[in-house]
Amino acid sequence: MKQSTKSQDQPASTQSRRRFMQAAGAAGLLSVAGCLGGGGGSGGEGTLSIPGLYDQSGPTSDVGRPTALGSRDAFKWINEEGIIDQEINHNGVDYAYDVAQANQQYDEFTSDGTPPIIIGWGTADTEALAPKVARDKIVYISASYSAKLLTEEAPYNFFGNLDYTSQARAHLKWIADNDPDGKVAFIFSNTSFGKAPVEGGKAYAEELGLEVGDDIDLPLTANSATTQLRKAKDDQIDYLIHQNTAAPMQVLLKDRQDVYPEVNVMGLTYTVDELRVQESPETFEGVRYASGFKTFAEVMEGSGQGKDAIEASFEREGRDMEDPGVANLNYVRGVIHAMVALKGIQEATNLDLDPSMGENIRSAMFEISDWDVFGLAEPFTYEEGDRRPTMTGRIYQVEDGEMKFDSKAELPRRDDWIGL
Structure with a gap:
């Protein structure tokens, strides 16, 4: 099979793209301060609307609830810390893992203006919404890691993990x-x-x-x-x-x-988490698990803004760091979704692009290269022709009631794997 010939480090093309985007910004794109405040995905003056679809009552709610909590907490932290100049208005709703309801909620999200980013959830609904997302030019950061979302037919879809x-x-x-x-x-x-x-x-x-x-x-x-x-x-x-x-x-x-x-x-990715392992250690003993990001314990043992956000959120909400029902990798997953959105906004701002426009966020996402996701995951890189954030799998094995890191699987970045 054909191996990808792309270099992970492409200074010439990156510099050309950056010069083009900066020139476009200088030529007439509205400044961040001047464009926020009404319509166009804005939630009011000085705010950015980033709604979300979550499964909190449907068949995947066992992993959906802590993920939703992680995203909500992270957006609160971003606002409270003043990480960006704009306030993020995050309206997350429960669609119960129902495609029809997801479509209805999407129409409501876009009825009063087009948000630049939406946080999504499942594979069936994310794939069903992909044509609308592309039409409306909304960056859609989902919890589905389906390779189909990386094809040219879904140009506005992004996610924050090794694909399924x-x-x-x-x-x-x-x-x-x-x-x-x-x-x-x-x-x-x-x-x-x-x-x-x-x-x-x-x-x-x-x-x-x-x-x-x-x-x-x-x-x-x-x-x-x-x-x-x-x-x-x-x-x-x-x-x-x-x-x-x-x-x-x-x-x-x-x-x-x-x-x-x-x-x-x-x-x-959704089959194992700290809650289940601690509840049934003998049942899970020896099970192996693969993901592109870290467990809750690994994040807490490390450093970075991701850890800071989680610690501050747990303190603010009075959560227990020893409660595996919340302090688990699905919570980390939700934080990652918010942090990917944040990074897109930051990169757009760095390029003097209006972050209330999804097409600008999408362009800015391709400035993300070898990013450590604030200490939460393997480094992410997004490219125009290759939106796979990482090709490194973190392998774990359950031992004595704990998810223990075993090894990394470095996979080739093959073009023939995009979409498959």
Whole structure:
């Protein structure tokens, strides 16, 4: 397969783009101070409107609630600290993981003006809204990490993690390096979210020479995984790569103990978090997990504005740093969404571009290069032709009730993987 020939460091093109944007700003774009105040995505004088769609009552609300809390807290922190000159008006609503409701809420968000940025959630709704987002020129930062959102058909979509398929690729690379004779299968919910990494993941498994078994369906609302595990056992699967949320993951692991304890389970981004691990340490023991950002404990052990924002938010709201229901990686995920929005605004301002216009935020996003996400994640880089923020997977393994960092999987930035 074709390898990407792009260099991660492109000084000539970056400088040309920066000179062009600065010239455009000098030629007639309104200054930040002069353009805010009415319409055009503004929430009032000196404010920027950044609404959000969250699942707080639907089938993915187990991970949606702490994520929503992280974003809301981070936007409050940005306002209170005066990080930017504008006040951010963040109106986050619960759409219960319903595509029709997401469309309705989107229409409401844009009825009185076009916000420059929206924080989104699920794969089905984010993919459904992508044409509207592109038409209205709104930067859409979602919690869906579907590779389809990185194609030319979704030019205004961004996210803050290793894409779903590449998370699976990180696990597959580990298997190929450590157990090349192992047989793998994908287990997932029959949803756009669940199916997102399967096609590309299976193609990479075959490229690595791994044997691939039949797909296995495990619904988001599953209360038993006995049938699925029997299928895996009959097919002699060694590794199950699981794309789901934490609730069905817990069901799968609980039933594994009785039906097929020998099978290894490798979870993608929403399947494992500190709450579930601490609630059921024996059930989760040995499970592997892949993501592009850090756990809550890792963030707290480090430094940066991300840590500062979380500490200040917990103190302000009276939250308990020892409560894994909130102090978990999904909360960090939500903070990342807000920080990506913040960084886009900051880069637009640096270019003398009006941050209340989504097309300006989108242009500014491509100034983000090798950014450490304020200490929250692997470095992010966005490019016009490649909006994958990172190709580095952080691999964890659950040991004694803790998510312990194991290794990094450095994946190639291949052009033929964009959208797959």
